[in-house]
Amino acid sequence: MTASELEYATPDTQRTPVVKLYLGIGLLVFAGLMLVGALMRAAQGATTISIGPEVFYQLMTLHGAGMVGTAGLAALAVNWYFLSKYVRLNQKIFLGTLVLSLVAVVMIVGSILIGKFAAGWTFLYPLPATSLGLWSKGAALTFVGGLLLLGVAFLLVYLDMGIAIVRRYGSIARALGLPMLFGREPIDPTHPPAVVASAMVLIVNVAGIAAGAIVLIMTILHLIYPPLAPDALLMKNLIYFFGHVFINATIYSAVIAVYEILPLYARRPWTVSRPFLAAWLAVTLMVLAVYPHHLLMDFAMPSWMAIMGQILSYTSGIPVLVVTAFSGLMLVYRSGIRWDAASSLLVLSLFGWAVGIVPxxxxxxxxxxxxxxxxxxxxGHFHFYLLLGLLPMVLGFASYLSANGQQGRTGRVGAMVYAVGATLLCLSFLVSGALSVPRRFAVHEESWQWLGDVGALSGGIVLVGTLMIAVPILLKLPRARLASISESG
Incomplete structure (x- = not known):
């Protein structure tokens, strides 16, 4: 941090309490939803577990909505914590976002477990209003209303972030480094990567959440007044634009932990360069435009959108991924890095993010x-991104924040157990896909069931690894006092 930036840094004692609350809740929910996922895979296997199709689809909706929402909030905590080193953020707004999010979670969980809503976290139109008697209109309205409230919560904290960035840097473009990229200003190697990533996340996720709000409001209006029937293809475009942008922005928020923590372990700076800035600008544009690759089977889509979706599918992950993964490896190479739970998980996240792009x-x-x-x-491909990419970023950050990664043998072994289980789980999905096992089926044919058993076992291993990492974090987190890596080394 430069001298001019020191005045914007907020003391750790002020930055950490609400962040700890986000992480503590997030870790508990992650573990619970992992158990739900393992149960679903077991129900698809040859075991004696049988939960019935109705319950299966309720759990599928709970698992999907819960994991996406919890990942978003946990990654937001990473983003907020590090961005608050460089700009003045309002902790009350950050806490308010958590409170609103918890109310939204109660609405969503209640609509599923009590109202039996089971249309999936993507709530594809017109499914919420076409339940065949399995759930009520009230349950659908509660679920959709919960998602809408969650979006409002995110927009509140993004508004605070945007105002703070503009006050500090003059504009979002300057925070993104565009004047340096295009030669209007000299390259400042001390410009924080966390600020660049935050600017990108603000641009794309405000647009994504706005699209999500539009489609959610349209869904609510259709539920209240069925004759008001919006265009189905428009609804699907809005849903997948929102969903794709939101989960990508979640990963780009969490990767800030890699930029901020790995240099402390390697004792080398992560400097901003023109290729770095170019990569982040490219991915900002690509994340907004690549979503039609979810709609390649919708033949009513304009051909140019399908072509754009396919081309950008090949290229969208390359800019930041190559810069981040390559730079991360060069940062660690021959650095004498101390391997503990935090550093191991953060490097694992680079592997998961890099390899996850292949499927x-x-x-x-x-x-x-x-x-x-x-x-x-x-x-298979999105579990690879999330289980081996996103979640290790969050767990690595939580480990670092709670005890600078010093969780002893349990945390380090837990990271290895987690990596093995997550890899096996992702492979079980990918092999199933290669063998044409359909998704969203509650019951599988006998010839496919062994893959369900492998998935359930792998999910159990992931849960064990997560608990080995998370339990020491949860025990230390309330009283943790952040120190520098060099102090704890």
Whole structure:
């Protein structure tokens, strides 16, 4: 941090309390939803577990909505904590976002477990209003209203972030580094990567959440007054634009932990360069435009959108991914890094993010998509991103924040157990997809059931690894006092 930036840094004692609350709640919810996921895979296997299709789809909705929402909030905590080193953020707004989010969670969970809503976290139109008697209109309205409230909560904290960034840097463009990229200002290697990533997240996720709000309001109006029937293709475009942007922004928020923490372990700075800034600008534009790759099977879509979706599928992950993964490896190489739970998880996240792009690109090929898109290949690729990319970023940050990664042998072994279990789980999904096992099926054919058993076992291993990492964090987190890596080394 430069001298001019020191005045904007907020003391750790003020920055950490609400962040700890976000992380503590997030870790508990992650563990619970992992158990739900393992139960679903077990129900698809040859075991004696049988939960019935109705309960399966309720759990599928709970698992999907819960994991996406919790990941978003946990990554927001990472983003807020590090951004608050460089700009003045309002902790009351940050706490208010958590309170509103918890109210939204109660609405969503209640609509599923009490109202039996089971239309999936993507709430594809007109499914919420077409339940065949399985859930009521009230349950659908509560679920959709919960998602809308969650979006409002995110927008509040993003508004505070945006105002703070503009006050400190003059504009979002300057925070993103555009004047330096295009030669209007000299390259400042001390410009924080966390600020660049935060500017990108603000741009894309405000647009994504706004689209989500529009489609949620349209869904609510249709539920209240069924003759008001919006165009189905428009609704699907808005839903997938929102969903794709939101989960991508979640990953780009969490990667800030890599930028901020790994340099402390390696004792080398992560400097901003023109390729770094160019990569973040490219991915800002690509994340907004790539979503049609979810709609390649919707033949009513304009051809140019399908072509754009396919081309950008090949390229969208490359800019930041190559810069981040390559720079991260160069940062660690021969640095004498101390390997503990935090550093191990953060490096694992680079692997998961880099390798997870491969099945995503394969599915983005139209000829492959024709066969693979409605198979378990798709859960395979996004579990790879989230389980081996996003979640290790969050767990690594939580480990660092709670005790500078010094959790002893339990945390380090937990990171290895987690990595093995997550890899096996992702492979079980990908192999299932390659064998044409369909997704969103509550019951599988006998010849597919062994893959369900492998998935359930792998999910159990992931849960064990997560608990080995999370329990020491939860025990230390309330009283944790953040010190520098060099102090704790």
């Amino acid at each position: 995503a690109v394969i599915d983005g090929m139209i000829n492959v998509n024709l066969v693979m898109h409605n198979t378990l290949w798709v859960p």
